Structures are given as structure tokens and as C-alpha cells.
Amino acid sequence: MGEFILFSFPTLLYLLVLTRRREHTVREAARRAGMTIGSPADYGWALLLAVPLLLAGWLAIVLIPRDVLSLPGVQIAQLTSAGAVAGVVLRAAGEEILFRGLLGGVLVRRLGFARGNAVQSLLFLVPHLPLLAVDPRMLPILPVQFAVGWLLGWLRERTGTLLPGAAVHALSNLAAGLLA
16 A cells, blocks of 8 residues: 555645646546546456566566565565455555556656656666566566556557556566466
8 A cells, every 4th residue: 555655645746736837627638637438448458468467477486586585675475365455456456546646657658658668668677677686587577567567658658548557467477476
């Protein structure tokens, strides 16, 4: 829950600033941050994207030595309770709100899709870097995380909403937790 709040806070500030300055209505500010429901087709795109994301999660798990996955501080989700499942889902939603909703939206508008999406994908690596402090053999997770960030950024750009990406992100994180 704490990570969800931490990741969501900058977007909340962004929405408050845009609406306070009267630059945008609440609805327009939310749209710019990817906070729309989306259409059924948007969720169809997310389902299509689930296959490469699930493969990426599997690849990240198999490239990391088994003994590393059991180290304290390695947060591969241990899905042993409803609370753990909720934590995985909320973390994925928070990451989507920050990285694809706020940062992706701003960067793509300012830099264009190719550069903006690449930058948000690189920024998506930042919360995953502490894994290298636990064990440098966690390095294979970084290219996988970059690719996942890029694909989810593509989905956000394609659909205009972060919700389908949050759903498929949570699904892939839950699957990785089951594999681990």
C-alpha cells in the first residue's frame, strides 16, 4: 500500500497543479495522466500484450540463480496470502500511474513517442536498481524490466489510458510470483 501511495503522489500533485492553475479541467487533466476507463478494445490490446509480458516475467525468473531468489530483500512476490496478492496488484497500479500515466504522458508529449517512451522505460528501472545491491546476479532483470516498461508505454500511447496496462502489469507480476 505504501508503494502505491508513493508512486501515485506525484500524479496527484500534477493533477492538482493543472486544475488549480485552471489550465485544464479535472477531466482533461485526468485524461493527460492516462486516468480514463478505456474501451473494450483497449483491454483486448492488453490481453495481446499479456503473452510477451508473461514470457518476459518467466525469462527474468529463469535468468536469475535460484539461490538469489531466496535472499532477503529480493521481492519476487511470495503469494501466500490475499494481502500479498493485493500488494502485488497495488504496486503494479502505482507503477503504471507514475511511469506510464504521468511520466510517459509528459515525456511523450514533449519528446515524441520514441524518445519519450525510451526515457520513461529507463526511469522505470530506478526502483528496480536496489535489487543489484542485494546481489549483482539480479542484473538480468534490468533489460527485462526495460522491455516491459517500453511495451507498457506503447500500450498507454496506443490506448490513451493506463488502466489496461495496470491490469496486464498486475497479471504478469502475479504470474512471476507464482513461478518463483
